[in-house]
Amino acid sequence: MKHDVGLKIFGERVVLVPYRREHVAKYHDWMGDAEILHLTGSERLTLQEEFEMQKTWEEDADKCTFIILNRDLYEKSADEVHSMVGDTNLFLNSNDDNHDETVGEIEIMIADKKFRRKGLASEALKLMMDYARQNLGKRKFLAKIKQDNESSIKLFERLGYKFVSKSDVFEEITLLYE
Template identity: 35%
Template sequence: MKLNEHTAISTPSFLLVPYEAHHVPTYHQWMKDPKIQEATASEPLTLEEEYENQQSWRTSTDKLTFIICSPLPDTASSCEKIPQDADTPTKMIGDVNLFLYPCEDDFSSEPAPPIPKEVVGELDIMIACPDHRGNGLGGKVVKAFVGYIWEKREEIMKEYISDKIDDGEEVEVPKLKMLMAKIGEGNEQSLRVFRDKLGWEQEGERNYFGELKFVLGDVEGFVTEGGRGVVVRYERS
């Protein structure tokens, strides 16, 4: 999505920045790890394909991505624009993503409407650096990310339908019905984050791919618990 093209989210524990081309080489190295491939259900790509993927994600209307980085130093934490070196390769930790798709209820009628009435948001998070796992970082990132999604939900929905309507066409903007996560039943680390620490509720049994579905029932209550972070201007020369 283009929504967060110039947006960073700063907290005392981490910094979220939009996924840019200069992040690709490090991201590409992360995705060579077989354990990460298994946890994210991903296939390895060439470096050229990773660059193409990054550009696709920037312009796609159904994907919103941030790169997780080390927190800003205290001297920069209150600045209006983050420093140029805030997201160098040595400060990259992982990523967090939102995927949007029509609610299954919209497929109950034939043909399915071109603009769904409700949309489901699927979250996933990857802490790629082993040194940053197991310390509660994942849960904090999810809380800040959900806070941003909830605050920007109307803008997110408008961008989601922007490639599905003609210029000037007036349509009803879909509602973000729920947020959910699909986690492999063997991914104990992610299960601890979403199920045990964040309280997302399991819905149904494992699917064909061995994944468990967890749903955030009370998004507004989840967001009001705090941890949103401060939105800071992101620019690169």
């Protein structure tokens, strides 16, 4: 999804910035981690494929992707790549049976392990949800999470998401925020 060039969404501890070309190499390094690949349900791409994927995500009107920066690191260095800790995504086309246009499918990843369990994911999710409400007309959010990703499940439940379904085929659960 195209965003204004200078778009930055500031929270207390994180800053969300649109996923751009300069972020790809570090993102690609993260996606070389077997645990991250499993928890995100992703496949390992080559660096060139990652650059191509970033370009399609940037241009696709149905996907909204932000890189999560650690605000302290960013304010000290003004270097987005150095400050990257994860990403958050929103798929704008509803995948539920009702095809409710107010629903967005949301994801979060804190890839840098030293920044996990510090409240950054919770803050980034809240910022993304606020952005989606104010700018994209989304009112409800779905999260599809690997069944064994207990910390993510607990995070979404703390934010008010409720269990909707379980898929043994995809080994994931779906939670809904209304």
